[in-house]
Amino acid sequence: MGQLENMQIFVSVVEAGSITKASEQLNLAKSAVSKRLLDTEQLLGVKLLNRTTRKSSLTEAGNLYYLKSKQVLEQVEEINFEVSSSKAQLKGSLKVSVPQSFGLSHLMPAIECFLSQHSELNIDLDFGDRVVDLVEHGIDVAVRIGHLKDSSLKAKIIAPVSHIICASPSYIEKQGMPTNIDALKKHCLLRYSQSTLCRLDLIDPEGKPVSVTMKSNHSANSGECLRDLAIAGHGVVNLPKFIVWQAIKNASLTPLMTDYTQPQMNIYVVYPQTRFLPQKVRHFIDYIAEFFGKHPYWEDC
Template identity: 40%
Template sequence: MDLFQSMKVFAKVAEIGSLSGAARALDMSNPSVTRHIGDLEAYLNARLFNRTTRRLSLTEAGTDYLERCRQLLQDLEEATLAAGSSAAKPAGTLRISAPVSFAVNHLGRVLGEYGQRYPDVALDITLSDRMVDLVDEGFDLAIRISRIRDSALVARQFASARSMVCASPSYLKKQGTPRVPEDLASHTCLIYSYQATRGEWHFSRKGKTHIAKVKGTVNANNGDLLREAAIAGMGIIVQPSFIVADALRSKTLVPLLSDYDMASLPIYAVYPSRRHLSAKVRTFVDFLLERFGENPEWERDLPA
């Protein structure tokens, strides 16, 4: 049994959803594809597909094996390419998980530059604000905007962002301007659902902690939506500078409580700990650090 070939066949069948389609894509006969799947199931002692006359679907074991299989095939592909060169050349598919707002507002703008440098790397990007499992879900790398607690991951900080309190001029004209954090209790605030201290905004000044109890009529799990709601005059928000920077520059939002500090947000590239870091991951992490670095674009020219 050629295990590597059987894995390639299995991944292609799972991708296309049919044995005959995979056979055409791989330029193989239908019996040959069927034999590879049978050999692999016998080797694993597990059924990988549910088969009916009309439908082919992955079993639970097949779904789990597919993620690991894809990662192994990508690693083998890159190892093969590297073996033929004196220096590893970035190639293959780089699977990335990234937060929605950061990716839409900033990551998308710079991908073309990376692609020009490394044309042999294909980018497969999934946008999600949930904490994905890199190994189980087959991701090479994730961008995370939070403290890293998983010791099994390598985390490299490539930028940071400030938490900023903002509101529209129209809202402030009607409701007044808060002067201290405690004033926020009498204002309408727009709440980010994934915030760890939901319902409380924490500030500090001269070594003293201030906790503002906040409430409002809008809760959402997306910072871009909350920014637009704030621009429309619906209330006060706390959002990262990379989400509100353009609105602050255009003065559709106004910064508030600037004399008080809020916790900064570290932005990391994280990837599974491996003895040999692949060239595609290494170059992408280096690119993020180079492109954003110590003075990222969202921190430039902001009003005081």
């Protein structure tokens, strides 16, 4: 075996969590895997793994070597893919970070279709709304919503997303339909618990920005929870259309202040900046962007 094969063994040990599990996955003797790791450490002159009888953990040098080895192996995979006469199947693993609400409600159907076309590709989905370091967590691509912070990541817009103010018919019947800013201020806003401000930034019919401060009695860290509270008549909600579009279509929620708009936001896929973008990442990004298109279905509510 050469250095490239040793890199693959090292990556397999890291991802399997132990030499024993990696040897089983690679169908190699445990002693052979251990020897290849030792050969690599001797070649580099540094210790890559802290070994115990049950598991292995990366040293600082080992973590760097793991990340760089992944890049090299992906480059080799890309080269092989491009020169191969058969390009029908993507192979390997793809780790994707996705926001909870959007991921479960809208991204999963797209991912299921993508995997049906690439059955030899293994996907690892990380659901959560926290922003994670892609390189540190070994994530190939992430889906993010809203304004992106400056970073070294590359980004591509996959779909627009608009916010809409709405309330249930029962709430409107009891509290009245707000038709202007002064009337809206008197209503109770159901807000995200991460936000300390009970303020809506709107654009009036003449294109001028307007800020509306409202009272708020209830909050949650889930858009679906806020939507359901609004359906139950507990207040006014301002949410992305991809969360409330079905409730609006079945008349569980009624749009408010429709003469006013809000600043447009976007859904992005982001990925580490590199001279070489793995074929599996490129195909995934292109497929997701095409799946939703420039005017996704939720925007029609």
